[in-house]
Each structure stands twice: as structure tokens, then as C-alpha cells.
Amino acid sequence: MTRPIILLHRPQLGENIGSCARVMLNFGLTELRLIAPRDGWPNAAAEPLSAGAFEAGVRVEVFDTIEAALGDLGTVLAATARPRGMEKPVVDAVGGAEAIQQRGLKTGILFGAENHGLPSEAVGLADMIMTYPVNPSFASLNLAQAVGVFCASWGASEGAVGRWQGEKSGVEPPAPKQDLIRMFEHLEEELERAGYFYPPDKTPLMKTNIRNGFIRGDWTAQEVRTFRGAIKALALGRGQARIKRDN
Amino acid sequence: MTRPIILLHRPQLGENIGSCARVMLNFGLTELRLIAPRDGWPNAAAEPLSAGAFEAGVRVEVFDTIEAALGDLGTVLAATARPRGMEKPVVDAVGGAEAIQQRGLKTGILFGAENHGLPSEAVGLADMIMTYPVNPSFASLNLAQAVGVFCASWGASEGAVGRWQGEKSGVEPPAPKQDLIRMFEHLEEELERAGYFYPPDKTPLMKTNIRNGFIRGDWTAQEVRTFRGAIKALALGRGQARIKRDN
Numbered sequence: 201m202t203r204p205i206i207l208l209h210r211p212q213l214g215e216n217i218g219s220c221a222r223v224m225l226n227f228g229l230t231e232l233r234l235i236a237p238r239d240g241w242p243n244a245a246a247e248p249l250s251a252g253a254f255e256a257g258v259r260v261e262v263f264d265t266i267e268a269a270l271g272d273l274g275t276v277l278a279a280t281a282r283p284r285g286m287e288k289p290v291v292d293a294v295g296g297a298e299a300i301q302q303r304g305l306k307t308g309i310l311f312g313a314e315n316h317g318l319p320s321e322a323v324g325l326a327d328m329i330m331t332y333p334v335n336p337s338f339a340s341l342n343l344a345q346a347v348g349v350f351c352a353s354w355g356a357s358e359g360a361v362g363r364w365q366g367e368k369s370g371v372e373p374p375a376p377k378q379d380l381i382r383m384f385e386h387l388e389e390e391l392e393r394a395g396y397f398y399p400p401d402k403t404p405l406m407k408t409n410i411r412n413g414f415i416r417g418d419w420t421a422q423e424v425r426t427f428r429g430a431i432k433a434l435a436l437g438r439g440q441a442r443i444k445r446d447n
Numbered sequence: 448m449t450r451p452i453i454l455l456h457r458p459q460l461g462e463n464i465g466s467c468a469r470v471m472l473n474f475g476l477t478e479l480r481l482i483a484p485r486d487g488w489p490n491a492a493a494e495p496l497s498a499g500a501f502e503a504g505v506r507v508e509v510f511d512t513i514e515a516a517l518g519d520l521g522t523v524l525a526a527t528a529r530p531r532g533m534e535k536p537v538v539d540a541v542g543g544a545e546a547i548q549q550r551g552l553k554t555g556i557l558f559g560a561e562n563h564g565l566p567s568e569a570v571g572l573a574d575m576i577m578t579y580p581v582n583p584s585f586a587s588l589n590l591a592q593a594v595g596v597f598c599a600s601w602g603a604s605e606g607a608v609g610r611w612q613g614e615k616s617g618v619e620p621p622a623p624k625q626d627l628i629r630m631f632e633h634l635e636e637e638l639e640r641a642g643y644f645y646p647p648d649k650t651p652l653m654k655t656n657i658r659n660g661f662i663r664g665d666w667t668a669q670e671v672r673t674f675r676g677a678i679k680a681l682a683l684g685r686g687q688a689r690i691k692r693d694n
């Protein structure tokens with residue numbers, strides 16, 4: 201299977217990006233995606249800490265939004281230290297490496313910014329939460345360390361493919377995230393129009409709650425198409441029940 | 448048992464010592480031994496990278512020789528990337544954490560200098576060699592990363608975070624099926640009204656397809672309530688957007 205991609209959301213320090221690249225390549229990972237890096241990219245501060253990892257094989261892609269960065273992925277793990285109270289599987293680094301081997305899809309591991317971690321909307325798009333059993337009174341890992349712990353577990357699991365006995369028997373693979381994101385946008389647009397999101401300060405939470413349930417279901421592309429038809433029907437009607445609307 | 452002690456042999460950069468202290472405390476380790484640190488101790492360069500770990504609990508002892516630093520230990524693991532051709536057990540980070548738990552003795556994990564790693568005499572004093580499955584063409588880990596990988600495995604061996612079981616492990620249990628069934632009936636009734644189910648002979652299949660995705664998601668009771676609100680909003684609108692309907 202393809203090796204997992206590391207995604208850094210709004211990383212601040214070039215030094216940390218360089219350190220991430222180094223430890224990625226130490227364990228054989230080469231795809232790094234930066235989402236809205238604070239100081240842009242390329243960043244000269246990344247070079248010394250990378251120990252030459254960029255020249256030796258780590259490729260960097262830059263994205264403006266999480267949605268764009270996740271679009272082509274089939275499995276996303278969100279690394280977070282804080283409990284989120286979201287209904288998702290929670291794994292540690294070893295469990296995360298095993299789970300993505302088992303699912304066998306194009307995978308991204310999403311890490312938050314040095315100061316804030318990941319926003320809940322980002323966690324909401326993930327299939328699983330990955331967290332480490334840290335000391336609760338000193339829980340904040342350096343960003344590159346957090347990446348390194350995962351990379352080491354991935355490296356260790358490479359010999360273990362096929363050992364995993366969990367099931368998941370669906371014939372169809374889950375749809376790529378971009379299909380789900382478009383479905384969410386469609387649903388939310390119609391809900392917006394219907395006056396569903398009230399009060400406004402609760403809107404992001406309401407959206408995340410709805411998205412969570414869908415993300416967990418590993419919907420196939422066919423199921424996404426079917427349900428988009430259902431959203432359209434609910435909002436507009438179909439056939440003789442169709443209502444007229446300009447947009 | 449007592450938690451393992453981290454030993455750094457001839458560390459060069461204060462920054463790396465600070466980073467080691469931070470990641471140690473992240474995973475609950477508090478004893479750091481420095482053997483002949485190049486720039487002496489204390490070292491002002493260690494402070495910023497430590498993120499306050501020294502004040503928060505990491506204690507440092509300084510020794511002149513490896514023999515003195517290892518003297519009171521019952522188990523010693525030597526971390527090394529290179530094969531040594533020595534007749535010792537070789538473990539990875541997970542295996543190392545398990546082995547020291549099993550032996551139950553006062554334990555030290557010995558890491559070499561940034562540039563040279565550990566001298567063979569130092570490895571010779573160890574009970575086991577600990578090595579990580581690194582990329583052979585880019586094998587040199589940052590010192591603090593090497594320490595971090597062990598610390599994380601130690602933390603994980605202490606228990607806490609769940610392993611991937613091929614099943615969902617959220618805090619809330621899935622809603623009883625009757626809640627989902629009512630939600631399906633609600634959704635299907637509205638879709639019926641909207642003229643969605645066409646042609647009639649395909650209706651049972653369409654319903655099953657929609658239900659499948661939801662069932663797989665293990666929706667909680669709260670999520671079911673939230674989504675039922677969404678169906679209602681789509682069908683009827685809410686607040687000022689509400690449409691009038693008799694039933």
C-alpha cells in the first residue's frame with residue numbers, strides 16, 4: 201500500500217517543519233503536506249533542522265485549506281492530545297499504524313499547529329483520533345516529536361502487514377474525502393437555507409456533530425451519490441413534487 | 448516498578464538536552480543522567496527547548512564516566528542504529544519497553560552523542576541493544592527524537608489509550624436500533640413526499656442503500672436527534688423559513 205502522508209495544519213516554525221521532514225525520512229515517509237504554513241513555503245528556517253531530508257526525498261505540497269489537503273485521501277487520522285468528546289475510534293501510535301495498514305487506503309495523518317493544535321472542524325473530518333498516553337500535567341509535545349512518534353510506529357508496523365485480523369468486509373472502498381466534503385457542503389447549504397443553524401455561535405458545533413456520524417460510516421461513492429439525491433429531493437422535491445427555485 | 452532513567456553519553460547540544468527533557472516529561476519520565484556533557488551543566492541553551500520540563504519535574508544528574516552513571520542500574524538498554532555484531536538481545540522500542548517491565552529492575556536507557564553514537568565499550572555494558580527500524584539510506588535520528596520514540600513506547604506500555612480493535616470505541620454507545628429505525632422512517636416519509644422514490648420497483652433497494660450507510664456509522668442517540676432535526680428543517684424549514692403544512 202502507499203505510505204501515509206503527513207499533514208501539518210498551519211505550522212508556525214520552519215524549524216519544526218524541517219525536523220518533521222527529517223524524522224519522516226528516518227522512517228521512510230516522503231510525502232509532506234503543509235496547510236497554510238504561517239511563514240509560507242519554502243522557508244529557509246526549515247533547512248538546517250531537516251539534515252538534508254528535502255534533498256534526500258521528502259516532497260512538500262502546500263494547500264490553502266484542510267478540505268483541499270484531505271481531498272484525495274481515503275483514511276485520515278487526526279493527532280490530538282485533548283479529548284474531543286467526538287464519536288470516533290481513538291488509537292495510539294501503534295494502533296494507528298495497524299489500523300491504516302488494515303484499511304489499505306491512501307492515508308493522511310493530520311497534526312495541528314504548535315500553539316493551538318487542531319480545530320474541531322479538522323478533527324471532524326478524520327476517521328480516527330490518534331492520541332498518545334501523555335503525562336496529563338505536561339502533555340504538550342513538540343510538533344516534530346509528535347510526528348516522530350507516529351513515524352516510528354509506522355516503521356515498526358511495516359513488517360507486520362497481514363498480521364491484523366480485524367474485519368471490515370465491505371466490497372466497496374470508502375469514497376475519497378472530497379466526495380464527502382462536497383456532500384457536507386451541499387447538506388449544510390440546504391440546512392442554512394432552511395434556517396436550521398441557530399443560534400449562530402452553535403453552528404460550527406452542529407456542523408461537526410452531523411459530519412462526525414457520516415465520516416464514521418465509511419460511505420462509498422455510490423452511497424454519497426444516493427444521499428446527495430436525497431438531500432436534493434428533501435430540499436427541492438422531485439418530479440411532480442419539484443418546487444421552483446432560481447438557484 | 449521504578450520508571451526508566453534516560454542517560455545521554457557526551458551530548459553536544461544543550462538544545463537537544465532540553466528537547467530530551469521535554470519529551471521525557473511528556474511521557475512521565477523524570478530522571479535524566481548526563482555523562483560528560485560537552486558544554487557542561489547547567490547549560491542555558493537547554494532551557495528554551497525544554498518548555499519548562501526542568502522546573503516541572505525532570506531532575507538532572509551529571510557523571511564523568513559511563514561506569515559511574517550505570518552503577519546502580521539492574522537493566523541497561525543501549526540505543527544504537529548500527530548493527531554491532533554483539534551477542535545480546537536486540538529489541539525495538541516496543542520490545543524494549545516490554546522487556547524492562549518484565550525484568551522489573553531499575554533501568555537505564557543509554558543514548559550516544561549526536562555525531563558518534565555510543566562507543567562499543569558502552570554498548571558492551573548493556574543488557575540489550577535497542578534499535579529502531581529506520582530507513583537505511585537516511586538512518587540518523589535527531590538525539591531527542593531517538594529518546595522520544597522510546598519514551599512514547601514506554602508510555603504506551605504503561606497502558607491508557609486503546610488499541611485499534613476493528614471496532615468503534617467512542618465514549619457514547621450507539622443508539623438502540625429503534626431510534627435509527629424511527630429516523631429512517633422519518634427520512635423515508637419525507638423523501639416519499641418529495642417524490643424521491645422512483646421508479647417504485649427500485650424503492651426497497653434505494654431505502655436499503657440509504658439505511659446501510661447510517662447503520663455502519665454507529666450513530667449515537669444524540670446524533671440521531673440532531674439529524675432528525677436536520678431532516679425536519681430540510682422538509683419544513685425552521686423559524687421564519689418554516690412552511691405551513693397540515694401534517
